[in-house]
Amino acid sequence: MSIVSDLFFILQGITATISISFLSFGIGFLLGILLAFIRLYAPKPAALLGDAYVKLFLGVPVLVFMLLFHFGFGQFIPFFKSAYFSSVFALGLRSGAYQSQIFRAAINSIPRDQLLAARALGLTDTQILRYVVLPQAFIVALPGLGSEIALLIKDSAYAFILGVLDITKYADILRAAYREFVAPYILAAMLYIMLTFPIANYLDKLGSKLKKKYAL
Amino acid sequence: MSSETILEGQGIWKIYGELEVLRGVDIDIRRGQTKVIIGPSGSGKSTLLRILGFLEPPTRGRVLFRGRDVYGEGLDLAKIRSKIGFVFQQPSLFRHLTALENIKLGPRLVLGMSDREAEKRAWEMLKLVHLEEFADYYPAQLSGGQQQRVAIARALAMNPDILLLDEPTANLDIELTWEVIEVMEELARKGITMLVVTHEIPFAREVADEICFISDGVIQECNEPEEMIKNPKTPRARVFLKRLLGEV
Ligand SMILES: Nc1ncnc2c1ncn2[C@@H]1O[C@H](COP(=O)(O)OP(=O)(O)O)[C@@H](O)[C@H]1O
Ligand SMILES: [Mg+2]
Numbered sequence: 465m466s467i468v469s470d471l472f473f474i475l476q477g478i479t480a481t482i483s484i485s486f487l488s489f490g491i492g493f494l495l496g497i498l499l500a501f502i503r504l505y506a507p508k509p510a511a512l513l514g515d516a517y518v519k520l521f522l523g524v525p526v527l528v529f530m531l532l533f534h535f536g537f538g539q540f541i542p543f544f545k546s547a548y549f550s551s552v553f554a555l556g557l558r559s560g561a562y563q564s565q566i567f568r569a570a571i572n573s574i575p576r577d578q579l580l581a582a583r584a585l586g587l588t589d590t591q592i593l594r595y596v597v598l599p600q601a602f603i604v605a606l607p608g609l610g611s612e613i614a615l616l617i618k619d620s621a622y623a624f625i626l627g628v629l630d631i632t633k634y635a636d637i638l639r640a641a642y643r644e645f646v647a648p649y650i651l652a653a654m655l656y657i658m659l660t661f662p663i664a665n666y667l668d669k670l671g672s673k674l675k676k677k678y679a680l
Numbered sequence: 681m682s683s684e685t686i687l688e689g690q691g692i693w694k695i696y697g698e699l700e701v702l703r704g705v706d707i708d709i710r711r712g713q714t715k716v717i718i719g720p721s722g723s724g725k726s727t728l729l730r731i732l733g734f735l736e737p738p739t740r741g742r743v744l745f746r747g748r749d750v751y752g753e754g755l756d757l758a759k760i761r762s763k764i765g766f767v768f769q770q771p772s773l774f775r776h777l778t779a780l781e782n783i784k785l786g787p788r789l790v791l792g793m794s795d796r797e798a799e800k801r802a803w804e805m806l807k808l809v810h811l812e813e814f815a816d817y818y819p820a821q822l823s824g825g826q827q828q829r830v831a832i833a834r835a836l837a838m839n840p841d842i843l844l845l846d847e848p849t850a851n852l853d854i855e856l857t858w859e860v861i862e863v864m865e866e867l868a869r870k871g872i873t874m875l876v877v878t879h880e881i882p883f884a885r886e887v888a889d890e891i892c893f894i895s896d897g898v899i900q901e902c903n904e905p906e907e908m909i910k911n912p913k914t915p916r917a918r919v920f921l922k923r924l925l926g927e928v
Contacts, residue, residue, distance in 0.1 A: 581772035581831070584733055585786035585838060586762025595785060599776045678775045679820035 467647060470638060474651050477631040480548070482659070484620040484630065487552045489613055492559025499564035504571060514564070521561035527622045529554035534626050547626035555616055562615075566608035570601040573680070603674045610667030614660035621656075631655050683711040685747065686842045686873050687732050687764070692741035694727050701727050702738070703897035709842060709875050714868040716884040716905075717877045719894035720920060725877045726769070728894070729846045732875065733766045746841065762790045765835030765843040769850050771827050773819040779806065779830045780815040783837045791838065798837075805833035809863050825849075825856030829863055842873040849880060879924055881909065893917040 503514040521529075534550035544550045574597050582592045624633040631652050638648035674680070687709045694702040701724040709715050719725050730736045731743060734750060734757050742749050745760050773782050783802035787793040793801065806812045809829035819827055828848050835843055845864065849857040861883045868874060868887035878884065884891050885905045892902040893912070900914045909925070912918045 575770075575772075577768055577770040577772040578774055580730075580735060581766070581768060581834075582774070583735060583758075584761055584764070584766035585834070586758045586760075586790040587786070588758055591789050595789065596774055600774075603776070677820065678818055680775055 467651070470644065470647055471651055473638060474631055474634045474648060474655065477629055477634040478655065478659075480623070480628055480630040481617065481620050481632075484548070484552050484555065484623055484628070485613065485616040485659075488555035488559055488620070489616050491552070491556025492563045492612070492616075493609075495556065495560025496563025496567050499560055500567035500571060503564060503568055518561040518564060521558040526554055526558045526619055527625065529557065530622055530626060547623065547628050551620065551623035551626060551628055555619060559612060559616060562612055563609070566605050566612065567601060570604035570608070571597055573604050574600050600678070600680055603671060603678065604680055606671030606674070607668040610664040610671070613667070614664040617660050617663075618656060683713075685710050686745070687875070688744040688747075689728070689732055689738075690742040690744065692728070692731060692738045692743070694724065694731060694736075695739045700897055702731070704741070705894070705897070705899055707732070707892065707899060709873060711841075711873050712871050713889050714874045714876065714887050715902075716888040716891045717875065717894055718879055718884075718891060718920070718924070723895050724897055725894055726846050729766075729844050729875070729877060733764050733844050734761050735766070758790070762786070762838055763841050765832075765838060765840035767828065767831045767835055767843065767845040767848045769847040771819065771824065771831075771851070773822075773827055773830055773834070775819050778816050778818055779811060779822065779826075779833075782819070782830055783834045786834065786838050801837055802833075805837045806830075808836065808866075809833045823856055824852045825859045828852065828860045832860075832863060832867075836867075836872075842875065843867070845874065845876045845878070847877050847879075849878065881925065885909065893920065895920065 499514050499517065503511050503518075506514070530551050533544045533554050534547050538544035538550065544553075578596055579592060582596045587595070620630060621632040623630050624636065627633075635648035635652035638644045685708050689705055689707045692702050692705040693700070705728060707728070717725055717728070727736070731738050734743065734745070737751055742752060744750070745763070748755060750757070750760050774785065777785065780799070780802050783805050784798040787798040787801050788795065803812065803815070806815055809832055811826060811829055811833070814822060814826060819830070822830065832843075832848070848864070849860050852860065857880065861880055864874070864876065865883065865887050888905050890902050891905050891908040893900045893908070893914070893916070895916050900917055901908070901912065903913075908917070909921060912921055
């Protein structure tokens, strides 16, 4: 097979790679904000539980969760019979842990004086979060979120082990079926670079630009 | 004087761990008054102002807003705070909002004004501090003095009963100090009730009704500006003022 036809073959996996990455990022985003709030503002027991959650996902390879969900929980829970959703779910849960770190640091970076000023105006705690803290925290978080998306795009490749037909899987099919040992993997690597680099770079630049504009 | 007492602290103590920062402070500010607080660094001036602004409860003692014991009666703190303007020593503008948007936020969210009303009010306040042409600037684009004037406008936009200012010029270069002082003097002349921590003695001389000297967690003495400057009664105040005036 030619390089071009190899490329088109592997490209069949791009939908899975992209959708797994973005779905798990979405889950991680909501979960990350929620967890950041819990760890920052909830009563102690809940906050500690949040910390424990983060430690768990920081300390265990995400592949282990993917295998556990699909092959373990998949025995009794229909949702996890899907290799695709098991992957999305495991990556999303880990991303929630990572993104809570990003958001917590971003929220903590907002100077206390602004919070005090907002309180002095008579804003409620919820209003302070919504109108003062979060808009600035999102800007501070942008570069971190960019790296997180890149990480998810890369780690979505583990889904291939569960049998998901993503970029890595199609590349590997070329090896198994056509005994092409080098070109498919190089092509896959190039595709991953083309997916990860622009997004991470864009969010990094945007974050820096806005940080500079507002002197955050 | 018979005008209404806006803010009153009665026997205020504030203790942080082992540190007794305030040890029984009594103070009151009446409508239309401009009161200045001076005192050495670390003497509890900022702490006192935060307590009088209901940003922090006292360890002991009562804080009355227009005659009502706010903590004792369990009044809604956010509501009371909205009636007390606060300007901090540190720059405290919301950095993601323009000058105009900074001023609009309180009236919109707390006073429930429409966007239009809030915008109109914000323009009036910008005019008051002579910064109309900077309406669309972000804090990062403004000088320290301009930022403090926007902070004053932001506080005034709430139509507060009193303005508390905590060393609003202490972080500014000398040439930026006067533009803030000038605005404060204009406000004092307009009859806005103010409690100001400042060591700008010319300002105090010009517009203050009274200067209070705080040290070691208590107000040592209060007096009319001339009297306080020329003839302080307590030895501590004498030493402090001598140093202050000698250095300036
Ligand atoms: N939140 C706090 N926790 C512990 N100590 C504090 C706190 N706020 C102020 N202090 C201490 O109280 C003392 C008075 O501080 P402050 O009111 O800022 O004084 P001033 O404004 O007169 O310089 C200082 O020793 C300061 O370190
Ligand atoms: Mg101070």
